[in-house]
Amino acid sequence: MEELKQKLKEQIIEALNLQDTKPADIDDNAPLFGDGLGLDSIDSLELMVLLERQYGIKVEDPREGRKILQSVQSMAEFIQSKQQPA
Amino acid sequence: MKVKCYIQGMAAISPQQTFDGDISTAPFVHSESNRLVCVEPDYKPYIPANSLRRMTRVLRMGLATALKCLSVSGVSTPGPIVTGTGKGSLQDTEKFIKEIEQYKETALNPTPFIQSTYNSVNGLIALQQNGTDYNNTFVHRGFSFENALVDSMMLLQEGASHTLTGSFEEMTPEHYYIKSRIGQWREAPVGNTHLFDANLPGTISGEGSAFFVLAAAPTQESKAAVTGIKLLYKPASERLSAVLQELGADADLVISGANGDSNYAHYYQLLNTVLPKPTIPFKHLCGEYDTAGSFALWLAASLLHAGNIPAEWFPMVKELPADFKKVVIYNHFFGEQHTVMVVEKV
Numbered sequence: 001m002e003e004l005k006q007k008l009k010e011q012i013i014e015a016l017n018l019q020d021t022k023p024a025d026i027d028d029n030a031p032l033f034g035d036g037l038g039l040d041s042i043d044s045l046e047l048m049v050l051l052e053r054q055y056g057i058k059v060e061d062p063r064e065g066r067k068i069l070q071s072v073q074s075m076a077e078f079i080q081s082k083q084q085p086a
Numbered sequence: 087m088k089v090k091c092y093i094q095g096m097a098a099i100s101p102q103q104t105f106d107g108d109i110s111t112a113p114f115v116h117s118e119s120n121r122l123v124c125v126e127p128d129y130k131p132y133i134p135a136n137s138l139r140r141m142t143r144v145l146r147m148g149l150a151t152a153l154k155c156l157s158v159s160g161v162s163t164p165g166p167i168v169t170g171t172g173k174g175s176l177q178d179t180e181k182f183i184k185e186i187e188q189y190k191e192t193a194l195n196p197t198p199f200i201q202s203t204y205n206s207v208n209g210l211i212a213l214q215q216n217g218t219d220y221n222n223t224f225v226h227r228g229f230s231f232e233n234a235l236v237d238s239m240m241l242l243q244e245g246a247s248h249t250l251t252g253s254f255e256e257m258t259p260e261h262y263y264i265k266s267r268i269g270q271w272r273e274a275p276v277g278n279t280h281l282f283d284a285n286l287p288g289t290i291s292g293e294g295s296a297f298f299v300l301a302a303a304p305t306q307e308s309k310a311a312v313t314g315i316k317l318l319y320k321p322a323s324e325r326l327s328a329v330l331q332e333l334g335a336d337a338d339l340v341i342s343g344a345n346g347d348s349n350y351a352h353y354y355q356l357l358n359t360v361l362p363k364p365t366i367p368f369k370h371l372c373g374e375y376d377t378a379g380s381f382a383l384w385l386a387a388s389l390l391h392a393g394n395i396p397a398e399w400f401p402m403v404k405e406l407p408a409d410f411k412k413v414v415i416y417n418h419f420f421g422e423q424h425t426v427m428v429v430e431k432v
Contacts, residue, residue, distance in 0.1 A: 017139040038136060045196045052193040
């Protein structure tokens, strides 16, 4: 899980071109939108694309997306849940 | 078009030091390459970091130029925003098209698509400066900027207090390669210093962004006045001669769009015949691109405002006029869109 979160932070920084931000600057549980990283609605679309491209996961329901993209922790948990064999 | 408008302030990013420099003292930037690249400023003082991270090159150039233009004109919230661009953001367009192929039309990132649309720069200016007025981008190849200028002049005539009018264009390595396949550029490296030394096919590519705050009435801050403009599509030589004579007969200085391309040199030979006056080129400064006419207007207004022509920028001209009050600009884009503009001292 820790490895996945570290990788996810690096991918978020690269995908959103978060200059001057390092993986260590992103708290696992800090909100990605609003007070935390200060991302916006276009970033949320880019994060959806990131999940699809990097992990093959397509989020169909926008309401589900809101919960998944709350933090790095919630994203990692979602990815892990999709990757575990049923 | 005979309606006048006054340039209240202007800014330009170009392959020369036009953004931070002063035309009277800035050195001529030499290039050995046939692809002139803009001297870009530090964008951080103009654009918030959170917005800057997403913007590609031409968006940064366009937005920063517009914001500086507003700043030097003393305008915080723009009225109508009217721009022209031939290609818009090529970087975003190329990225989006490549991703369509790479990801087989799935999982496409929205940002390059959004930013590849021609009116992105206008939207960014309006968002950052809370502009809610008229907002339009003209995309008509070599007429793009000139149509924006004509539209702005009509808006001023209809009562707008001022307009923010400009253009933005970039060249990418890929687009340069595509255009080289149809012979637009010189085959051997010529750079900008020796562009006019030989009469050969092809020219050098360029890019840039220029913005103007225009007003219907002059003030003490006015830099120059645009007093005439005509757009001609593939004109016959008789028609072109007549328009040049009509608009330029009493001009003191001609700014020529000559670009060293032997394929289209006959138009500029005609210009020299119809208007045998002191003439300076400008394409060695900015290169050839759809909206190079905006750089020519910036140059004309800057020279008129400064009252002199920096000799270092025009080494190919033996004798530069010391006094000039009326400038005529003639330019065309690969023989198709021909434009004539008149700019006068205020």
